[in-house]
Amino acid sequence: MQDNEILSGFDGARQSPGSAGPLAAMVFDACHVGVVLRAILFVEIVAGVAAMFAADALLDWWLQWALLSAAALPATLVWLIVACSSKTWLARLAEPGQYAVGMLLGALSGVYGCAMLAWSGLVGRPAWAASAAAGAALALGLVGALVLRSRGRAPAAATARLAALQARIEPHFLFNTLNTAIALVRAEPARAEALLEDLSELFRHALAEHGASVALSDEIALARTYLAIEQLRFGQRLRIEWALDPRAGQARLPPLMLQPLVENAVRHGVQPSESGATLRISSLLRGGRVLIKVANTVPAGAGDAGHGLGLRNVGERLRLLHDLQGSFRAGRVGPWYQVRIEIPA
Known part of the structure; x- marks a missing residue:
């Protein structure tokens, strides 16, 4: 991979390919x-x-x-x-x-x-x-x-x-990713190249100017890219389970909403545990509604880790987009810490 290929990944970052242009201002939206x-x-x-x-x-x-x-x-x-x-x-x-x-x-x-x-x-x-x-x-x-x-x-x-803008680049994540790439560059250059490509793609999405909402399928793709990077870092400590309904892919979410939830699960589930944790991401279309769950196993002795500004920000952004039609809940469910989102299809 050449340097110009990496740098060209940020060309046009101000406007993502699938993002819509600015919408006209509406005094009232009677469809809501x-x-x-x-x-x-x-x-x-x-x-x-x-x-x-x-x-x-x-x-x-x-x-x-x-x-x-x-x-x-x-x-x-x-x-x-x-x-x-x-x-x-x-x-x-x-x-x-x-x-x-x-x-x-x-x-x-x-x-x-x-x-x-x-x-x-x-x-x-x-x-x-x-x-x-x-x-x-x-x-x-x-x-x-x-x-x-x-x-x-x-x-x-x-x-x-x-808050969403400030969360786009997590310094510790960037630092750890670059350290992982440095460690791989001599022993496994192909994996180091793949890691840097994933990092470039992640930053391309993070720095792009999105519209008011994006498709769930785009958020899933971004979460996969992030987890591919973290998988190289944590190895077998990070166990990922996907249960995605392809019919739910067109549901609309605020941009950069799913990746912070996945990052939160890795930080509070995998990172503090020597044995690691299981991360489960699912989506389901049911009766005109889409149910999205992001859950991670909780290390022994841990409390309700994850309650904080990040989750409150995600819930607030969901409310601003979907108002009464959106639902956001987070908390312990048995051995899991689960974030549950429900939005219109």
């Missing part, structure tokens, strides 16, 4: 399950408060709330469906345009809800103008709340990205 749940809750709370002004007793309030919900809930779902279907088109508009379209869809959805009440005979004289105004006002309030929430999440997202 978390947004759907918050929208319904927001509208129902507003309907419940509005019903108080027209009710004289608790039973009357319940009836008024049920009547308003009969119009508001279908109208909200229509607003969410149309906004989700128009997501690509909405992304091309400036922020004021997205607000305007959101309010227009809210007004039309309000008219739709009023029409349903009129058609069912629950109201005598439809209030078309009031329904349109109420729909537009609710849409404006909902979009505004989502924007405020997005801006409130920005510092957390920036912190998570910074």
Whole structure:
């Protein structure tokens, strides 16, 4: 392997071959399950408060709330469906345009809800103008709340990205890898060359500018490269078990998420144990969800090693990408320390 081949591995590191370009800014994303749940809750709370002004007793309030919900809930779902279907088109508009379209869809959805009440005979004289105004006002309030929430999440997202950037190059890992290569270069030059090629590939991925998410298959490939390097260092002390579902490969994860988990398992499972440890990585597609597990056997007498900033950062990045649709848990499961991730397929 020539020097220029190693160095050329970093050409274009700022943009990985499969990474997407920057996405247009969206004021609100109605396709997100978390947004759907918050929208319904927001509208129902507003309907419940509005019903108080027209009710004289608790039973009357319940009836008024049920009547308003009969119009508001279908109208909200229509607003969410149309906004989700128009997501690509909405992304091309400036922020004021997205607000305007959101309010227009809210007004039309309000008219739709009023029409349903009129058609069912629950109201005598439809209030078309009031329904349109109420729909537009609710849409404006909902979009505004989502924007405020997005801006409130920005510092957390920036912190998570910074922590991910700082974790890209672990000094001790680099030092140990180079020492291993030096030890092999005379006795086994072919293995030393393979080690440096793996290290070059690992750095190519680590230093590339990724989009908001990458495919699970890419993260698996990066983890394999990392473990190939560590296998040379630890030998038989590092026992690796793979149980991967090929159908789960297209699930989306934050970039550079799986490799830190694998590194954490090696550091806290293999490194402190003279006999080494078993590292088990699995993925499974089940019912529209992808389950990912990274587990390592725990050395005798060890506590819950692994709880720390690294795992918290991974969990935070997963929450920022998938919100309520993502699940992250870490802890002891018998003789194993296990990280369990569940995301949409």
